[in-house]
Amino acid sequence: MRLARPLEKLIDELLKLPGIGPKSAQRLALFILKMEPSEVRRLAAAMIEAREKVFPCSRCGNLTDQDPCWVCADEKRDESVICVVEEAGDVMSIERTGYRGLYYVLNQEPHLMEEGALEKLKLAGLLDMVDKGRVKEIILATNPTVDGELVARYIAGMVKAKGVKITRPAHGLPVGGDIEYSDALTLRKALEGRQEI
Amino acid sequence: MRLARPLEKLIDELLKLPGIGPKSAQRLALFILKMEPSEVRRLAAAMIEAREKVFPCSRCGNLTDQDPCWVCADEKRDESVICVVEEAGDVMSIERTGYRGLYYVLNQEPHLMEEGALEKLKLAGLLDMVDKGRVKEIILATNPTVDGELVARYIAGMVKAKGVKITRPAHGLPVGGDIEYSDALTLRKALEGRQEI
Numbered sequence: 001m002r003l004a005r006p007l008e009k010l011i012d013e014l015l016k017l018p019g020i021g022p023k024s025a026q027r028l029a030l031f032i033l034k035m036e037p038s039e040v041r042r043l044a045a046a047m048i049e050a051r052e053k054v055f056p057c058s059r060c061g062n063l064t065d066q067d068p069c070w071v072c073a074d075e076k077r078d079e080s081v082i083c084v085v086e087e088a089g090d091v092m093s094i095e096r097t098g099y100r101g102l103y104y105v106l107n108q109e110p111h112l113m114e115e116g117a118l119e120k121l122k123l124a125g126l127l128d129m130v131d132k133g134r135v136k137e138i139i140l141a142t143n144p145t146v147d148g149e150l151v152a153r154y155i156a157g158m159v160k161a162k163g164v165k166i167t168r169p170a171h172g173l174p175v176g177g178d179i180e181y182s183d184a185l186t187l188r189k190a191l192e193g194r195q196e197i
Numbered sequence: 198m199r200l201a202r203p204l205e206k207l208i209d210e211l212l213k214l215p216g217i218g219p220k221s222a223q224r225l226a227l228f229i230l231k232m233e234p235s236e237v238r239r240l241a242a243a244m245i246e247a248r249e250k251v252f253p254c255s256r257c258g259n260l261t262d263q264d265p266c267w268v269c270a271d272e273k274r275d276e277s278v279i280c281v282v283e284e285a286g287d288v289m290s291i292e293r294t295g296y297r298g299l300y301y302v303l304n305q306e307p308h309l310m311e312e313g314a315l316e317k318l319k320l321a322g323l324l325d326m327v328d329k330g331r332v333k334e335i336i337l338a339t340n341p342t343v344d345g346e347l348v349a350r351y352i353a354g355m356v357k358a359k360g361v362k363i364t365r366p367a368h369g370l371p372v373g374g375d376i377e378y379s380d381a382l383t384l385r386k387a388l389e390g391r392q393e394i
Contacts, residue, residue, distance in 0.1 A: 003289065004262040010247040013240040018228050019221060030286050031215050032244055033251055033260065040248040043210040044241035047229055050207040051237040054230055063230065065201040089227050092200065 007033070056088070059125065061105030063088040077102055080136040082129060084155060086143060094141065101139075104129065112147050118154045126155070130162050137165040144171060204230070253285070256322065258302030260285040274299055277333040279326060281352060283340060291338065298336075301326065309344050315351045323352070327359050334362040341368060 003011070007029055014025040032040055056062065057069035064070065071077060071091075081101030085091060091103050104126045111117050129135055138159055142148035156166045171189035173182055182190070200208070204226055211222040229237055253259065254266035261267065268274060268288075278298030282288060288300050301323045308314050326332055335356055339345035353363045368386035370379055379387070 002267055002292075004247075004251045004260050004266075006243070006247040006250045006262055007260060010243040013243040016236070016240070017225055019224065024216060026286060026289060027216065028214055029247065030260075030284070032248060033285075035248065037248055039213070040244050043213070044244045046203070046207040046210040047237050047241050050201075050203040050226065051229060051232065051234055053203045054201045063201050063204060063227075065203055069201075070199050087227070088230075089223060092223060095199070 056105065056107055059129075060103045061088075061107045061125070062091050062103050071103055076100075079134045081139065082126070082135055082137075083139040083141050084126065084152075085141050086148065086151075090141065101137075102129070106142075106151070112150055118151065121151065121154070123155065123158060127158070127162075130159060130164055135164055137167060140166060140168050144169075253302065253304055256326075257300045258285075258304045258322070259288050259300050268300055273297075276331045278336065279323070279332055279334075280336040280338050281323065281349075282338050283345065283348075287338065298334075299326070303339075303348070309347055315348065318348065318351070320352065320355060324355070324359075327356060327361055332361055334364060337363060337365050341366075 010029045010032065011022075011025045014020055014028050015022065020028070032043075035043075053065045054063050055065075055067075057064045057067060057072055059068045059072045062069045062071055066073070078101045082104050083094060083099060083101055084104045084106065085094065086106050086109070088105055088107070091105060094103075106121060108121060126138075130138070138155075140152035140155055142152045142155075152168055159166060170193055171186060172193055173179065173186065173190045179187065207226045207229065208219075208222045211217050211225050212219065217225070229240075232240075250262045251260050252262075252264075254261045254264060254269055256265045256269045259266045259268055263270070275298045279301050280291060280296060280298055281301045281303065282291065283303050283306070285302055285304070288302060291300075303318060305318060323335075327335070335352075337349035337352055339349045339352075349365055356363060367390055368383060369390055370376065370383065370387045376384065
């Protein structure tokens, strides 16, 4: 199929984005052609600006445009709890729960099949925070996957000696979920973790 | 939730795109932050360039960066057939079928609830093409919706007097579809249009 060259180029670029297949790319491209030119420029500028100005916080690894990030800089946050997560997107999700402690973002996809992958995790910053003394609990909120579980255990092993409480978010049924359709492992965890009401 | 300001701005801009909800916007934004800066600039430039350089062909309304568009300019296309579609995206879909005639793109969403919506359709170009004499068939490929049907009938009424054959794509079962799950109307049309094999 032939297309106007700039349209074809735009579709090709959009196809590189995650979750955007040929149909979505075409729909997005056609939508962009109908947008006000000023809006297109604003969208384009927002992309470039975000890429240029946002970087990982030097203390916790959270995405920020100022160093330290707004979580680390906020004196009202509870410095006795650190929540370790895999990615900055996880911070956004946990913030929505009302969590008020600090974070430590690994910012690394550990390829656990690779030799020495766990040893490559950058944990110096986390150990630093623990050594400075105020930390009482570390919540290991890596994903509830095999890899996330292994990373959590590895980190737990590194920190245990420092006498800090180490926790992991509970497994169980998602709120609004359906017992009939929940997988056996989740359901077993939910039953094991049952609570009196 | 607080976010780095440029990240927040990017998510807000992405949310304006069709089919992009809060979760997709966040995922796209985080992906863009991980892209090579040069790739982000290429994506941004592709948006701006497409918006600036692509416009509707003065003859048929198809999206193009040269006037007339590559379909109208192609001497090998069959000038005796014109396929009338609602939007440029429809041209892309019909091109994939191997259709070799010309197009006429309405480029208008007719809001048929509005007074005089049909009269506002820009059909002068189509009538011009018909008047120039080589057209033998007009395929009215507006969407198989109530609005599309009405637009098709309105156009048919306008062109009929000119002695041109007027057709509409067949209704029927989608290839690979499932009779059990097809709606009654489609199935009825499929049965009505049954063909000997």
